[in-house]
Amino acid sequence: MSPQDELLSLRGISKKFGQVVVATDLALSVRGDEALGIVGPNGAGKSSLFSMISGDLRPDHGSVWFDGKDVTAQSAYRRTRTGIGRTYQVPRPFEHLTVFENVLVSAHQGGGRRGRDAYDHAASVLELTGLAAEANTPAGRLGLLQRKRLELSRSLGTDPTLLLLDEVAGGLTDPEVTELVDVVRRIRAAGLAVVWIEHVVHALVKSVDRMICLAGGRVVADGAPLDVLAHPDVRELYLGGGPESADATADEEKASP
Structure with missing residues (x-):
């Protein structure tokens, strides 16, 4: 991805709380026309990553670039005004x-x-x-x-021109998830870039262009959603239960309408 295509760019982001590492030299880019899904085990640093993008949290090292500008020192309020919108896991x-x-x-x-x-x-x-x-x-x-x-x-x-979705499908029934996916599709059609953290994996597979898996503050897989789900490290770190369960999950997603 060339710099002119990037709406969001994280460059060498590192963050830890005491001995707990949430990001280690993390690099990530998102295009202005892209929907990126993020998966990973609990404690992988996903919500902390969003907080560093939105300005609720400052990285220890590295920089956050948005729309061609270094916004690392900007407040959450200023980042909102420049086009970064965020939801939270618990609506408030x-x-x-x-x-x-x-x-x-x-x-x-x-x-x-x-x-x-x-x-x-x-x-x-x-x-x-x-x-x-x-x-x-x-x-x-x-x-x-x-x-x-x-x-x-x-x-x-x-x-916003970039919308950060933090587990918006959590706690919903399957029909409700389907309704929510339709809303996200309409949002994308309106021209917004989306980065979506979610444990309801089938919602991501139906909605995003690219997926990454985070673990230990690092990106362990990055690519097409089904390719990421089939990655051996993702099978072990996120899906659990070994290759058989990962294959079953991938087959289920392929079969989903």
Whole structure:
């Protein structure tokens, strides 16, 4: 990938908490038209990686580049304004506000929109994520799938060009995961780059162009999703149960519609 194709570039990122290493000389690039999936065992450093991209956490060494600029020293707020949006594993909306008001706050504070422009943008986001019918519902009354949609909507309200999805399919039923995958596809069709951490592997296989597996703060496999799932290190580190279970999982993904 040439530098001019890169929307996001992590260059030699390292981070540890005491003796716990979450990134070691990590290099990673994402194109502006790409969807990248990230898998790995618990404790592999996936959410910490997102925090270093979004500005919630500073790396000990290395740099974060976004849209051709070094943003390593920028705050999370400034990175949001430059186009990095993020969801969190546990949705955390303003529960006393309506769905629409939650997205409007994001459009105003994160996206810098004002007046009618902010209202129109919030409405268009809710149409995109399938939440328009719930616009006047207090966020605290939503079920899990709708809360996940709202988490997506709040991130989209900030006008990102790169969207970081942190286990948005966790806790959902298979039909709900299918609905969520459809939302992600619409988001991609709107022109956003996506980086998605997920343990629900079949959701990633249906949604991303490329997949990496993280373990011990390093990339142990990088490539097409089914190729990464078939990688011997991924079988052992992520899928568990040896080659037989990995082969079964890969066959299942190939057979999925």
